[in-house]
Amino acid sequence: MSAAKTKAQSIINENGVVVFSKSWCPFCKASKDLLAEFGAKFRAVELDQMGSDDGADIQSALQEITSQRTVPNIFVGQKHIGGNSDLQAKKGELPALLKDAGAL
Template sequence: MAILNKRLAKIVVGLILVITVINLFLLSSNSNNKNTVNHLNQLISSQKSSPKQQSDDNNKYGISIKLDDINLEDIGAKGVPLLSENKHNQNNSTVTEEYSAERHFNSIIENNKIIVFSKSYCPFSKGLKERLSKFEITPELKIIELDEEENGSELQDHVFKQTGRKTVPNLIIPASGLNSIGGFDDFKELNDEQIQKKLNSLCKDTCHLTLTV
């Protein structure tokens, strides 16, 4: 019995020693964390300190962090700065290019040979498109519905400046210049053969109309 009691006593003493060592380790770890937090707070509050002093402090604590990477508005509950993602997102984000009606118009006339500026609800635009639907047009007729364009109003103003016609429909053939070929009234008195002859002469081998109906 005496031997058993001695063994139990040794086990209890051993457990106490283990618990004591763990507590000491935890206290030491908390102390180190507190020192690190204090150092980061000192870095933030001393932005005007010399680069050499900041470098010495960083080396002392084994921390490599630049104040430029710290968003002072994003400070954690214990004073630990949270590295802001905003700066990186701004650097990587694509800047939205401002709309230019001139650039849009130039792109349209550079990539198409025969163009009608229209509005989907306009009866005169519908009338001209119906007349042109009787023809097989090569390359394909480009129809720009200004009311369906995000910046249609700005584009229409620029079309007016370039072609001299503010209303729709407005047919242009870049090969013959930027002046408007006409609207609905300019074609309503012409028969199909006359329209074909007129537009083919203005296309100058860049486009061609063939009557199909």
């Protein structure tokens, strides 16, 4: 397993909610805003602000893990949710998912 894949997997495993994001991305902002609106504790990993090639390597590793290359790439309770539209579509069940993930 590549170092980036190991790093991505450990971030996913150690956090109830993770948003792999880019700081300039409006869809990422919408996802983080929705989670904040629910009062969720989450880790945002800004791939564009990581040193050297780490962000690009992690984004490639996430594609291997999830088959999704785009951001945001969201995990709740170590389960892949998808992107912003997937998260927005789960708005109704989000409180229960966040509670189960220990993020509320």
